[in-house]
Every structure is written in structure tokens, then in C-alpha cells.
Amino acid sequence: MADDAEKTEAATPKKKEDARRKGQVAQSRDVSTVVLLVAATLALTSPLGARLAETVRDTALVAWGGIWIVPDSVADYHAVFLKVSVVVLTALAPFALLFVVVGMAGNLVQIGWMVSPEALQPKFEKLNPLSGLKRMVSLDKLYELAKSLFRLIVVVLILVWLLRPSLPEVLTHIGASPVSIGMLGGDLLERTIWTVLAVFAVFAVVDYVWQRYQHEKKLRMTKQEVRDETKQREGDPKVKSRIRQIQREVAQRRMFEAIADADVVVVNPTHYAVALQYRPPEQSSPKVLAKGRNHVALRIRRRAEELGIPIVENKPVAQLLYRTAKIDREIPEDLYQAVAEVLAYVYKLDPTKASGWRAA
Numbered sequence: 001m002a003d004d005a006e007k008t009e010a011a012t013p014k015k016k017e018d019a020r021r022k023g024q025v026a027q028s029r030d031v032s033t034v035v036l037l038v039a040a041t042l043a044l045t046s047p048l049g050a051r052l053a054e055t056v057r058d059t060a061l062v063a064w065g066g067i068w069i070v071p072d073s074v075a076d077y078h079a080v081f082l083k084v085s086v087v088v089l090t091a092l093a094p095f096a097l098l099f100v101v102v103g104m105a106g107n108l109v110q111i112g113w114m115v116s117p118e119a120l121q122p123k124f125e126k127l128n129p130l131s132g133l134k135r136m137v138s139l140d141k142l143y144e145l146a147k148s149l150f151r152l153i154v155v156v157l158i159l160v161w162l163l164r165p166s167l168p169e170v171l172t173h174i175g176a177s178p179v180s181i182g183m184l185g186g187d188l189l190e191r192t193i194w195t196v197l198a199v200f201a202v203f204a205v206v207d208y209v210w211q212r213y214q215h216e217k218k219l220r221m222t223k224q225e226v227r228d229e230t231k232q233r234e235g236d237p238k239v240k241s242r243i244r245q246i247q248r249e250v251a252q253r254r255m256f257e258a259i260a261d262a263d264v265v266v267v268n269p270t271h272y273a274v275a276l277q278y279r280p281p282e283q284s285s286p287k288v289l290a291k292g293r294n295h296v297a298l299r300i301r302r303r304a305e306e307l308g309i310p311i312v313e314n315k316p317v318a319q320l321l322y323r324t325a326k327i328d329r330e331i332p333e334d335l336y337q338a339v340a341e342v343l344a345y346v347y348k349l350d351p352t353k354a355s356g357w358r359a360a
Contacts, residue, residue: 006222006223007220007221007222008220008222008223009220009221009222009223009225009226010216010220010221011216011219011220011221012221012226012229014229015219015221015229016219019219024215024218024219025110025111025215026110026111026208026211026212026214026215026216027107027110027111027211028110028204028207028208028210028211029207030200030203030204030207030208031106031109031110031204031205031207031208032103032106032107032110033200033204034197034200034201034203034204035102035103035105035106036099036102036103036106037197037200038197038201039098039099039102040095040099041193041194041197043095043098045190048094048095051091052091052092052095055087055088055091056088056091059084059087059088060084110208140214143210147203147207151200151203154199155196155199158192158195158196158199159192162188162191162192162195163188163192252296255289255290255327256290256299256300256303258275258289258290258328259275259289259290259300259303259304259307259309260307261277261289262275262276262277262289262290262304262309263276263277263278263279263309263310263343263346264276264309264310264311264312264342264343264346265300265301265304265309265310265311265312266312266313266314266317266318266321266339266342267297267301267311267312267313267314267318268297268313268314268315268318268319269313269315270294270297270298270301271293271294271297272291272292272293272297272315272318272319272321272322273290273291273292273293273296273297273298273300273301273304273318274288274290274291274300274318274321274322274325275288275289275290275291275300275304275309276288276289276321276331276339276342276343277289278343283330284330285330285331285333285336286330286331286339286343287328287329287330287331288321288325288326288327288328288329288330288331289327289328290327291321291322291325291327292322293322310346312342312345312346314338314342316338317335317338317339317342320335320338321335321339
């Protein structure tokens, strides 16, 4: 009971899918039963039903009239029985097919298409007498018992309500012709069947709502179970955060190592820093080796000073490079002119690189 009280969270899609894979779905047998009964009633009251009744009647008359064979032995009776069975089963085949289709449709409407091999596997724990006793006194079993008793009482009351007013008319037909009795009985039977089916349909709707409620209740989860499932699906947030941190550190370490190959660092003067490399003819345009702002920018600048790489202060160019250029990629085309001026300034500081830049 304590565990049930803690299960306050609705089932996650994964929990529902796992339960469905095990064959645990919200399904009302009453809905399937009512659908089958309605289909059977419609079929029997249709021309197909009239044809079946006519086939059964004619077959019985022919069989017992001795037209097929005059039974003189047990074997002859077997032959008659076989012949009658073939005719009747052939007449019943359309009904059997209809009931199979309707039964499948009733299940599909409730639970959709589902194949659950796990639900078909034998479960030996169900053979345990103690487990069976617990299931017998469970809330579901008490509900089924109460539902059956209530339904029986309602059906009896309906029969009394429908048949009692017709009792005088039934008494007047005592001794009447079979045709008259059959017409009266057929009318009463049809009214009774449809009334009972209407009541059963109401029961089926209530039962389906109850079954869905019970199913959702059984699948409820504790907050800890929801958190555990989220971790299992998406990974532990702490682990993921640590992995991202390590990835950033590795990328930053590589970036600082690449500064050694830079030709110039453009700064602003401490907020932004971008290290550029230009090695024609291998490179058609300058490439960004490293970039950063604030604390990272200061580290890039210190690294450049340690390596003796020229540092050029140009606030607009440094900001544009930081915002638009990507590390280990060539600069955007619209920055060619501005970067060219920076490189020209570096060329004045270090004429030894002039040959390479002129070749570009």
C-alpha cells in the first residue's frame, strides 16, 4: 500500500510500450462480447439468417424423411449424420467468418494491432496456489463478481418488465396454431434481445472506462522511477556534463597548441583575440586557428607573446572575426580586405614573410 501511495506519476511512453509488449493492455471483454452478440443478432435476423433456418429445416426434413437413405444399421445412421453435418456446417461457414472478423475488429478498436510473444509464454508462477488465492480475492475479481451479479439482476428485471404485460396475450395463444405462437414468440424474443443488448452495451462502456482506469493505475510510477528512466534513456546528467567539459578542455588544449602555427593575433585589446594563419599557396585565404574572449582572449595573447607571434590591435576586425569566423576554417570572404590590411601591417614588421604573401 505504501508503494501504491508513492506512485503518483503517470506512466511514461516507454513504460506503456514495455507493458504493451508484455500483453498488458486496457481491454474490456464486455465490449467484444456485445459487439459479437450484436453482429450475431443482425446476421440471424437478416436474409442470411433466414437462409440458414431454411437450410436447417429442409435438411432435417430430408434426413428424417428417409430421402437420402433408409437407415438399417449404425453405419447408415453415421452416413446420414455425416451428410447433415456437411450441409449445416457449410451453411454456418459465413457466420463463423463474420464472427471471426467482428471479434478481431472489436479487439483492434480497443487495443490496436498487437503481437505479444511474451504474453503467450507459460508462466509457472501462476500454478502457485497462494498466488491463485491472492488473485481470487483481488479487487479485480471482486469487481467482476459484483458486475456479473448486478448484470444478472438487471436482465431478470428486464425480462419481468417486458414479459409480464404480454402474459395475458401469451395465455390466449394456448392451443393456437404453431404459426401464431411462433409469430408472438418471435416478436417478444426480438424485443427482449435488443433491450438486453442495449443494457449490455451500457455495461460494456462502463467496464471499458473502468479497465482503462485500472490499467493506468497499475502503470503509475514513482518520481524516482521516472528519474531513473530518464537517466537510462538520456544518460546521467552529471556524466553528460562531465563529458562535455572534457570535450571542451580537449578542444581548447588543441586550440592553444595550434597557436604556435599562427602568423598574427588580432586583439581588441583584451576582450577578443583571434589567431590567424596564412600560408600561400597551400591556403587560398587566411584560416582561424584560435579565438576567444575575456579570459580565453588573455590566454591567447599571452601564448602569442611567449611564441613571439605578432599581435595587432584592431577592434572592429577582432570582433567581426570572433563573431563570424569559425575555428580551423578560412575567414569569410567579406573580411578579406580587412584581414589583408592586418597582414600588410605584419609584413612591414617582418619582411621575411613577404615572398610568401606576394605569391598569393
